[in-house]
Every structure is written in C-alpha cells, then in structure tokens.
Amino acid sequence: MTTSRFRTPSSLDKLKQQAKKTLHRSFDKHIKLAVTGFSGSGKTAFITALIKHLTTQTSTDNLPFFDVVSEGRLVACRPEPQKALAVPTFDYQQAISCLLEELPTWPASTKRINTLTLAFRYHSERGLKQHLAQTHTLYLELYDYPGEWLMDLPLLKMTFSEWCEQQFALLKKPKYQPFSQTFLQLVEQFDSTQAVDENKLKMLAQSYHALLAQLQRDTRLSNLQPGRALIPGDLEGAPILLFFPVQSHPNEITEHSQYQQLVERFEAYKKQVVAPFYKDYFCQFDRQVVLVDLLGSLSDGYDTLKEQEVALKQILAMFSHGKSGLLSRLFNPKIDKVLFAANKCDGVLNEQQSNLTRLLNEMLVDSANELRFNGVTVDTMSLSSVRSVESRAVKEGGQHVQCIYGKPVGEQQFINYVPPTPPDHIPKANAWPQGGFEFIAFEPLPAKHGNLSHIRLDHALQFLIGDKLR
Ligand SMILES: Nc1nc2c(ncn2[C@@H]2O[C@H](COP(=O)(O)OP(=O)(O)OP(=O)(O)O)[C@@H](O)[C@H]2O)c(=O)[nH]1
Ligand SMILES: [Mg+2]
Incomplete structure (x- = not known):
C-alpha cells in the first residue's frame, strides 16, 4: 500500500522525526x-x-x-540543529545576551511556543571503568511557551458551567473584588437567554479580558483563563476568544440564545485551541520539572498562595505520569520523575531556603503522594537558575546582620536587603503577618568573566537526567 504518496512533505517530516525519536527512545537516548x-x-x-x-x-x-x-565523563554538550521544522527555535542568543550584559536584565516574557534540543556526548560509567573510548549521545528536548497558555489545560476537563462556577468563586474573593467589580456589575445585567447580540457579547468579553489583564498586572494570580485572552498569539480579535463566565445557567439551552453562543465559543476554544496545543506539545514527556514562584505568591498574600496551590494541582493532573515499560515508553511514554522546584530561592537568606522547600512540599503533598503511588519518583528542592543577589553580612549597631545584595528591578542602585523569613508551611489566613511578606525582585547579578551563577541547578540536572547519562 502506498499511502505515503498522499502525504504532504511536512507530515512525512513529522513521521520521520517520530520514527527517529522512537528509535532513540528505544535505546533510552531521547528525553x-x-x-x-x-x-x-x-x-x-x-x-x-x-x-x-x-x-x-x-x-x-x-x-x-x-x-x-563531576566524574569527568561529559565530552561536550551543544544545541542540536532544529528537527521540529514547524516550531520556532528557542532564541538562546537573545536570552543569554540579556543576562550577560554589563548591567544584566531578564529575558522577555515568552509570546509563542519554541523549542530546543541539547545533545550530550558522554562516556558511560562502564566505558570509563573499562577504558573504552566509545562515546554515547543523549538528546534532551525542551519546550518554552507562554505560561498563560499552560493555565488553559484544565479547561479540557471542564464544562462551561463548571468553568463559570470556578471563575465566580475566584472573582468574588474580597482580595480580587476591587478589580472584578466592573465586570461583575455588567454581567449581572446580562440576560443570557436572549437572542444573540454580537455587540453585547463582544463588549462583555472585552471587559472580562481587561479584568484578566489587570489581575495579571496588579496581582500574582496564575489561574487566569482563557490564557489566549492575555497572550493571543495569532488569535488576536478572533471570535473564538470572545467568551466570558456568566452566573446563571438556564435549565434548557435555547437555540440562538446568547448562552448557547457562549457555550459554543467555549467548546470551540477547547477543541480548536487548547486540545491541539495539548496534543502537539504537552504529551509524551519523560521527565518533569515544575517551577514555582513562591516568593511572588507570598508577596501577594494568602488568597494568591492558596489559588496557586489549587492551580498547581489542576495542572499536574493534566500530565501523564507513571512507570513505563519498554513498549509503553516507545509508544506512550509517561513521566516517571517529577521535580518540584521552589524557584528564585536566592531572594531569601541561604539558611532560610529550606523553608521554601518545606512550604512547597506541604502545598503539593497530595499530588506527590498520588504520583509516588503510581511509581513516579518525586523530589522537592529550592533552586535559582540565575542568581540575582549575593549573600552578605553587614554590621548594624555593632552586630553582624545577614542580608542579600543586589539591584532591585527598575532601580539604579544596588542595595543590601534583609528579606522576610519565608514560612515553612501555609500560614492560616488569620495568622498571616500584618504587613505581609515583602520579597523584592532583583535584576540578575552581573556575570563574572562571562559566567552565570546558580543555586542547585546541578542537583536538579542530576535528579532529572543523571540516570540517563550513566
Ligand atoms: N531571583 C531570581 N529571579 C528569577 C529567576 N528566574 C526568573 N526570575 C524572575 O522571574 C521573572 C520571570 O522569569 P521568566 O523566565 O521570564 O519566566 P517564564 O516562566 O518564562 O514566564 P512566561 O514567559 O511569562 O511564561 C524574571 O523576569 C525574573 O524577574 C531566578 O533564577 N532567580
Ligand atoms: Mg518565558
């Protein structure tokens, strides 16, 4: 049978890539x-x-x-020429040049999906012991994407009414009400049983999107849906984005009603936007690192920390975890190792970084338990991929005080700062400190001789791929 005759070059490319990946996977060489x-x-x-x-x-x-x-087995590592031809390449040069400037800045927030594969040339432990010069290659495939789009994945498991319920529970919390007031008033006057009025739908959708944008700007909430309302990609202005939550739900959906239109748009968004993104990029992972900005949510307050906890659990449930046998690893791989990482831990004093690990552990204890039950190896640590501060001891009133030293984002001067002690468990709402937690975001530290510094990135690498490089 010559079905390949009818395939387009790009689907052929995809097939070839898939075959190659499967072959590499079969030898445990593609992660x-x-x-x-x-x-x-x-x-x-x-x-x-x-x-x-x-x-x-x-x-x-x-x-x-x-x-x-550390065992001297790594020969070299380099980015592989792009194989997934239809996906933009991760712009490493652009990102690293920001971090290596004289006065470094952070790379810009991501606006589209992009990818990069690293190839590791290494000697195996056995090869080294037996003085075999033979080298092996491991490919590590990475994807970067706007975090806003990640938040869309849980929509796949929700109906429109379930989503509305979740949104209203969030928007009505006293902390977020000052932002959501205008939209809540507008939507209260909206009669979803009436015949479709395109202008009205558009006006309310725009008001809802403006609310999401404001929440993103002024709070640290992560569960803002739909994500494409914030980073539309090529969907800017498309009617598929023009939906919003409503509070009352008719027992029966009347044809051509506003409600029916909203449900249709919601379902179309799931089917045409979220599902393909999920299928194309969020399946077939082998390992997972979950980066969590605890300092951001602690700074924003109790509600945001609790919302982050819920959102993390929802997201974790969207990935396929478990132990894979050889066959399932070839055709239906599952994530068998998960690292929960409290990122940006350089923002607290060295000796308090373990508090962040303990806090994250507590937030994800149920998910971690479930994962372990399914045979997944789980670890939690605090790390900082790019150090933004140095540790210092300064003399104050004749005493040595531990602090961090760096340049706050948007400021001109470097400062010494004593950050608050992060909690090692989720404080109850009524036990939250009066003045809140004021963690500061710093610019990256200037590189020394072109070198960046990190905290525990090597631990993370060892956990995530060390066993594949033996
Ligand atoms: N202190 C510290 N801050 C960091 C570190 N990594 C990131 N940040 C801060 O977090 C911000 C966001 O980092 P990004 O890497 O852009 O985050 P992202 O997850 O890619 O975000 P999106 O592209 O919007 O999804 C940066 O601008 C820094 O302010 C780190 O290792 N240490
Ligand atoms: Mg990004």
Missing part, C-alpha cells in the same frame, strides 16, 4: 523534559541557564552534583 510553570515562574531563565551551564560552564566546581560532569 523530553516538561518545563512546567505559570507565567513568571522562571521557565525561560531556567532553560537559558541550563544551556549556558551545560555548553560553556561544565567545570566540577560549577556543577559538582551533576555526576556526568
């Missing part, structure tokens, strides 16, 4: 890493730092806990 995190959690900085350290900073001093490096 697809899910870098998971909401907008601002540090995915782009993490991927950039990973590439930088693995390609130009592979000394034992720099990555002591990454065995392939």
Whole structure:
C-alpha cells in the first residue's frame, strides 16, 4: 500500500522525526523534559541557564552534583540543529545576551511556543571503568511557551458551567473584588437567554479580558483563563476568544440564545485551541520539572498562595505520569520523575531556603503522594537558575546582620536587603503577618568573566537526567 504518496512533505517530516525519536527512545537516548510553570515562574531563565551551564560552564566546581560532569565523563554538550521544522527555535542568543550584559536584565516574557534540543556526548560509567573510548549521545528536548497558555489545560476537563462556577468563586474573593467589580456589575445585567447580540457579547468579553489583564498586572494570580485572552498569539480579535463566565445557567439551552453562543465559543476554544496545543506539545514527556514562584505568591498574600496551590494541582493532573515499560515508553511514554522546584530561592537568606522547600512540599503533598503511588519518583528542592543577589553580612549597631545584595528591578542602585523569613508551611489566613511578606525582585547579578551563577541547578540536572547519562 502506498499511502505515503498522499502525504504532504511536512507530515512525512513529522513521521520521520517520530520514527527517529522512537528509535532513540528505544535505546533510552531521547528525553523530553516538561518545563512546567505559570507565567513568571522562571521557565525561560531556567532553560537559558541550563544551556549556558551545560555548553560553556561544565567545570566540577560549577556543577559538582551533576555526576556526568563531576566524574569527568561529559565530552561536550551543544544545541542540536532544529528537527521540529514547524516550531520556532528557542532564541538562546537573545536570552543569554540579556543576562550577560554589563548591567544584566531578564529575558522577555515568552509570546509563542519554541523549542530546543541539547545533545550530550558522554562516556558511560562502564566505558570509563573499562577504558573504552566509545562515546554515547543523549538528546534532551525542551519546550518554552507562554505560561498563560499552560493555565488553559484544565479547561479540557471542564464544562462551561463548571468553568463559570470556578471563575465566580475566584472573582468574588474580597482580595480580587476591587478589580472584578466592573465586570461583575455588567454581567449581572446580562440576560443570557436572549437572542444573540454580537455587540453585547463582544463588549462583555472585552471587559472580562481587561479584568484578566489587570489581575495579571496588579496581582500574582496564575489561574487566569482563557490564557489566549492575555497572550493571543495569532488569535488576536478572533471570535473564538470572545467568551466570558456568566452566573446563571438556564435549565434548557435555547437555540440562538446568547448562552448557547457562549457555550459554543467555549467548546470551540477547547477543541480548536487548547486540545491541539495539548496534543502537539504537552504529551509524551519523560521527565518533569515544575517551577514555582513562591516568593511572588507570598508577596501577594494568602488568597494568591492558596489559588496557586489549587492551580498547581489542576495542572499536574493534566500530565501523564507513571512507570513505563519498554513498549509503553516507545509508544506512550509517561513521566516517571517529577521535580518540584521552589524557584528564585536566592531572594531569601541561604539558611532560610529550606523553608521554601518545606512550604512547597506541604502545598503539593497530595499530588506527590498520588504520583509516588503510581511509581513516579518525586523530589522537592529550592533552586535559582540565575542568581540575582549575593549573600552578605553587614554590621548594624555593632552586630553582624545577614542580608542579600543586589539591584532591585527598575532601580539604579544596588542595595543590601534583609528579606522576610519565608514560612515553612501555609500560614492560616488569620495568622498571616500584618504587613505581609515583602520579597523584592532583583535584576540578575552581573556575570563574572562571562559566567552565570546558580543555586542547585546541578542537583536538579542530576535528579532529572543523571540516570540517563550513566
Ligand atoms: N531571583 C531570581 N529571579 C528569577 C529567576 N528566574 C526568573 N526570575 C524572575 O522571574 C521573572 C520571570 O522569569 P521568566 O523566565 O521570564 O519566566 P517564564 O516562566 O518564562 O514566564 P512566561 O514567559 O511569562 O511564561 C524574571 O523576569 C525574573 O524577574 C531566578 O533564577 N532567580
Ligand atoms: Mg518565558
């Protein structure tokens, strides 16, 4: 049978790529890493730092806990020429040049999906012991994407009315009401049983989108849906985005009613936007790192921390976890190792970084338990892919005080700062400190001799891929 005759070159390409990947997987040589995190959690900085350290900073001093490096087995690591031809390449040069400037800045927030594969050339432990010069290659496939789009994945498991219920529960919380007031008033006057009025639907959708944008700007909420309302990609202005939550739900949906139109748009968004994104990029992962910005949510307050906890659980449920046998690994791989990482831990004092690990552990204890039950290896740590501060001891009133030293984002001067002590568990709402937690965001530290510094990136690498580089 010559079905391939009818295939387009791009589907042929895809097939070839898939076959190659399957072959590599069969020899355990291709790892697809899910870098998971909401907008601002540090995915782009993490991927950039990973590439930088693995390609130009592979000394034992720099990555002591990454065995392939500390055992002298890594020959070299480099980005592979792009295979997924239809996906833009991760712009490493752009990102690293920001971090290496004299006065470094953070790479810009991500606006589209992009990818990069790293190839590791290494000697195996056995080869080294037996003095075999033979090298092996491991491919590590990475994807970067706007964190806003990640938040759309849970929609796939929701009906329109379930989504509305969730949205109203969120928007009516006293903390977010000052932002949502206008929209809530408008939607209260909206009669969804009436015949479709395009202008009215558009006006309310725009008001809802403006609300999402404001929440993103002024709070640290991560569960803002639909994500394309914030980063539309090529859907800017498309009617498929013009839906919003309503509060009352008719027992029966009348044809040509506004309600029916909203349900249709919601379902079309799931089917045409979220599902393909999920299918094309969010399946077939082997390993997962979940980057969590706890300092951001702690700074924003109790409600945002609790919302982050819920959103993380919802997102985790969207990935396929478990132990894979050889066959299932070839055709239906599952994530068998998950690292929960409290990112940006340089924002607190060294000795308090373990509080962040404990806090994250508590937030994800149920998910971690479920994962372990399914045979997944789970670890939690605090890390910082790009250090933004130095630790210092300053003398104050004759006493040495531990602090951090760096340049706050948007400021001109470097400062010494004593950050608040992060809690090691979720404080109850009524036990939240009066003045809240004021963690500051700093610009990256200026690179020394072109080198970036990190905290525990080597531990993370060892956990995530160390066993594949033996
Ligand atoms: N202190 C510290 N701050 C970091 C680190 N990584 C990221 N940040 C901060 O977090 C912000 C967001 O980082 P990004 O890497 O752009 O986050 P992202 O997950 O890619 O965000 P989206 O592209 O919007 O999804 C940066 O601008 C920094 O302010 C880190 O390792 N340490
Ligand atoms: Mg990004």
